[in-house]
Amino acid sequence: MSAPLLEFDGVGLSFGGLRAIQDLDLRVDEGEIVSLIGPNGAGKTTVFNLITGLYVPGAGDIRLGGESIAGLAPHTIARRGVARTFQTLRVFLNMSVEENVMAATYGNTSSSMLQSVLRTPAMRREERGVRELARETLGFFGDRLVGYRLAQPAFSLSYANRRRLEIARAMASQPRLLLLDEPAAGMNPKETGEITKLTARLRDDGGYTILVIEHDMHVVEGISDRVVALDHGEKVAEGSFEHVATHPAVVEAYLGKGTARQESR
Amino acid sequence: MARIGVDEWVAESDQRTEGYRGRASPLVAAWDRVPPAARILLLAVGLAVFPLTTGSDFVLRVGINTLLLAILALGLNVVVGWAGLLDLGYIAFYGFGAYTYALLSSEQLGIHLPTPLAVLIVLVACALLGLLLGLPSRRLLGDYLAIVTLFFGQIFVELVVNLDAVTGGPSGIAGVDPFVLLGFEFLTPRDYYYLTAGAAVIVTLVLYLIGESRTGRAWRAVREDPLAAEMMTMPVNLLKLKAFALGSAIAGLAGSIFAAVQIGVFPRNFETPFLILIYAAVILGGAGSLAGAILGAVVVSVSLELLRDADQATVLFYGLLLAGLLARVRPWRKLAAVLGGTIALGLALHAIAAAVWPEAVAGTPQATGALGDALDAWLVLPEGATTAGNIGFVVLVAAIILFTQVRERTRTLLLVPVIYLAAFVWEARLVQEPSVTRQLLLGALLVVVMISRPRGLLGSERKEIV
Numbered sequence: 001m002s003a004p005l006l007e008f009d010g011v012g013l014s015f016g017g018l019r020a021i022q023d024l025d026l027r028v029d030e031g032e033i034v035s036l037i038g039p040n041g042a043g044k045t046t047v048f049n050l051i052t053g054l055y056v057p058g059a060g061d062i063r064l065g066g067e068s069i070a071g072l073a074p075h076t077i078a079r080r081g082v083a084r085t086f087q088t089l090r091v092f093l094n095m096s097v098e099e100n101v102m103a104a105t106y107g108n109t110s111s112s113m114l115q116s117v118l119r120t121p122a123m124r125r126e127e128r129g130v131r132e133l134a135r136e137t138l139g140f141f142g143d144r145l146v147g148y149r150l151a152q153p154a155f156s157l158s159y160a161n162r163r164r165l166e167i168a169r170a171m172a173s174q175p176r177l178l179l180l181d182e183p184a185a186g187m188n189p190k191e192t193g194e195i196t197k198l199t200a201r202l203r204d205d206g207g208y209t210i211l212v213i214e215h216d217m218h219v220v221e222g223i224s225d226r227v228v229a230l231d232h233g234e235k236v237a238e239g240s241f242e243h244v245a246t247h248p249a250v251v252e253a254y255l256g257k258g259t260a261r262q263e264s265r
Numbered sequence: 266m267a268r269i270g271v272d273e274w275v276a277e278s279d280q281r282t283e284g285y286r287g288r289a290s291p292l293v294a295a296w297d298r299v300p301p302a303a304r305i306l307l308l309a310v311g312l313a314v315f316p317l318t319t320g321s322d323f324v325l326r327v328g329i330n331t332l333l334l335a336i337l338a339l340g341l342n343v344v345v346g347w348a349g350l351l352d353l354g355y356i357a358f359y360g361f362g363a364y365t366y367a368l369l370s371s372e373q374l375g376i377h378l379p380t381p382l383a384v385l386i387v388l389v390a391c392a393l394l395g396l397l398l399g400l401p402s403r404r405l406l407g408d409y410l411a412i413v414t415l416f417f418g419q420i421f422v423e424l425v426v427n428l429d430a431v432t433g434g435p436s437g438i439a440g441v442d443p444f445v446l447l448g449f450e451f452l453t454p455r456d457y458y459y460l461t462a463g464a465a466v467i468v469t470l471v472l473y474l475i476g477e478s479r480t481g482r483a484w485r486a487v488r489e490d491p492l493a494a495e496m497m498t499m500p501v502n503l504l505k506l507k508a509f510a511l512g513s514a515i516a517g518l519a520g521s522i523f524a525a526v527q528i529g530v531f532p533r534n535f536e537t538p539f540l541i542l543i544y545a546a547v548i549l550g551g552a553g554s555l556a557g558a559i560l561g562a563v564v565v566s567v568s569l570e571l572l573r574d575a576d577q578a579t580v581l582f583y584g585l586l587l588a589g590l591l592a593r594v595r596p597w598r599k600l601a602a603v604l605g606g607t608i609a610l611g612l613a614l615h616a617i618a619a620a621v622w623p624e625a626v627a628g629t630p631q632a633t634g635a636l637g638d639a640l641d642a643w644l645v646l647p648e649g650a651t652t653a654g655n656i657g658f659v660v661l662v663a664a665i666i667l668f669t670q671v672r673e674r675t676r677t678l679l680l681v682p683v684i685y686l687a688a689f690v691w692e693a694r695l696v697q698e699p700s701v702t703r704q705l706l707l708g709a710l711l712v713v714v715m716i717s718r719p720r721g722l723l724g725s726e727r728k729e730i731v
């Protein structure tokens with residue numbers, strides 16, 4: 001059997017005295033949709049930050065496709081096929097929708113400044129490819145981000161469209177593993193429903209393996225092949241949605257807070 | 266029109282109302298519609314035609330200085346406008362380029378390299394120095410970067426002054442060779458005007474092509490959000506270094522031309538006041554915009570030139586005052602009241618003063634012609650009112666500070682005497698100090714633009730979302 005796409009091997013991370021992640025084992029196989037759940041402050045976003053190289057694990061190892069990525073620069077990890085969205089939206093506000101997406105192809109293109117100035121055939125071909133990829137990626141979201149919106153600055157988009165743009169931007173970096181941090185946060189019920197369908201399409205049509213953090217249990221139920229629950233930086237349960245949702249440790253972690261969707265920060 | 270559901274319609278209401286109104290001014294909107302190739306052609310043709318309108322070497326020299334400022338602004342725009350790095354040591358690269366060219370083309374070291382080779386060496390040396398400065402700075406953010414680079418700029422001048430043996434110390438290097446390209450020797454101001462214009466067009470074209478390339482996009486992404494850029498495959502540190510290197514090389518190019526035009530280089534040419542002018546050009550034009558950097562350089566350079574002359578300076582002063590009022594005071598009724606009030610106040614004060622104490626109106630304003638006559642009848646101005654002018658200046662500064670602190674209603678009332686006092690201080694004191702007034706007026710110009718167009722003349726609207 002081939003190595004899992006993503007593997008955490010006894011990963012630990014502390015911020016000063018706070019042990020944000022403790023002895024975490026995690027695996028995500030090619031083609032899976034895995035949900036990461038847990039109460040606020042459980043360490044979910046920290047897991048994403050570890051995968052993307054923003055934090056270096058204090059203990060253990062992180063492997064992508066069998067190779068260790070712990071300690072690599074974030075842009076290198078991104079080039080190896082990891083892309084993410086952010087819990088607190090981080091689109092490039094003062095760039096156009098199209099440019100936002102095109103910018104993310106930087107690591108997978110190679111034209112030098114000199115080639116750009118000379119407009120060599122190779123550079124023009126590459127640029128055409130990038131533009132096509134951007135349109136195609138944005139087209140994934142129906143007509144919401146295309147047409148006249150291509151040229152609009154990202155700040156002019158609605159909240160939901162900025163979330164979509166962030167996903168499109170992540171797709172344009174041509175990842176194998178897509179990390180979505182609360183894609184449904186701040187969306188209305190209709191849009192939340194769309195997220196469920198979108199996630200499935202991302203896997204089925206886009207071919208991405210997906211690790212998603214989500215508070216909305218309906219979304220989690222709808223999309224997950226597997227669910228991993230974290231609490232205080234430790235894995236407390238793992239398995240099917242039914243298994244995890246009824247697991248005593250999970251219920252306890254959420255106790256008093258309820259399993260209803262919580263407002264994200 | 267896309268069909269949209271009700272939920273989305275609600276969700277997007279802010280988008281529809283905000284929309285992409287972007288740039289309100291029709292002039293700017295029209296400019297936006299001109300395709301890039303046509304813009305650069307327009308620039309080239311405009312620059313080529315300009316000297317045909319004048320035979321004056323003075324005007325051509327102003328043209329050369331303006332174009333050099335434009336090239337510098339374009340280079341600084343790469344670093345500040347695109348990559349978003351606050352580099353306050355930029356002027357050092359201009360100086361380094363000028364000195365390197367001078368050393369390679371003068372009797373100072375007895376070296377006289379052919380121009381293309383000397384310029385090539387300058388470009389490479391400046392880019393390398395840019396990388397070197399970038400190396401320690403690339404992890405520095407915002408304020409720290411600014412202070413480190415400012416320090417670097419200071420050190421450069423200190424070094425040049427103190428390394429007499431090489432740089433000639435405070436007396437600089439004289440007798441720098443002229444440019445010789447393809448056998449043509451550049452000697453007259455007209456030659457150098459065309460050389461500088463050609464360089465400006467090439468720099469604009471090169472920067473346009475790079476700006477539209479993957480590197481340009483990545484720089485803007487780094488400016489917007491370095492963390493997100495890094496996570497989206499962009500090597501942020503390397504990109505910052507590239508921006509530094511390109512910006513420095515462009516400054517070096519401007520420096521070489523400057524050294525040849527001036528036939529010499531002196532440490533004083535590369536001090537902070539000039540850096541401020543480059544920044545003023547970039548910010549005035551709108552950081553991030555190539556056309557803006559050029560327009561900004563033209564506005565800064567030409568207004569400084571106009572300000573050399575007391576008469577023109579006066580026209581500019583009152584023009585700016587009026588423009589500021591027109592832009593800021595609304596509604597129209599209030600504007601009319603303020604203007605009318607100011608005129609009435611002046612006439613009344615003048616009449617009273619003339620009756621009670623004729624000496625108080627014995628002075629004559631600087632301006633000539635109709636403006637001068639009007640001012641003479643309006644402003645209470647004694648002869649040689651230096652002391653009164655000084656006191657007035659202090660009171661004016663206090664009044665302006667007070668002005669920003671009081672309520673709207675009081676402010677409108679206060680506006681009339683403040684304008685009157687400003688005119689008095691101008692006539693009694695400032696007009697006699699051209700070097701000070703130049704800076705002051707340029708500052709005022711920047712403030713006016715900042716208030717009415719925060720993004721600069723041609724800059725695109727920038728937003729933060731909270």
Ligand SMILES: Nc1ncnc2c1ncn2[C@@H]1O[C@H](COP(=O)(O)OP(=O)(O)OP(=O)(O)O)[C@@H](O)[C@H]1O
Pocket residue numbers: 015018020038039040041042043044045046047087265
């Ligand atoms: N850079 C940091 N420095 C110090 N503490 C941090 C840092 N990043 C995260 N933490 C802490 O680590 C813990 C886990 O944070 P994390 O953001 O991963 O939670 P989360 O599970 O994503 O929560 P939420 O559902 O609210 O997004 C929190 O206690 C947080 O305060």
Ligand SMILES: [Mg+2]
Pocket residue numbers: 044045046087
């Ligand atoms: Mg989180």
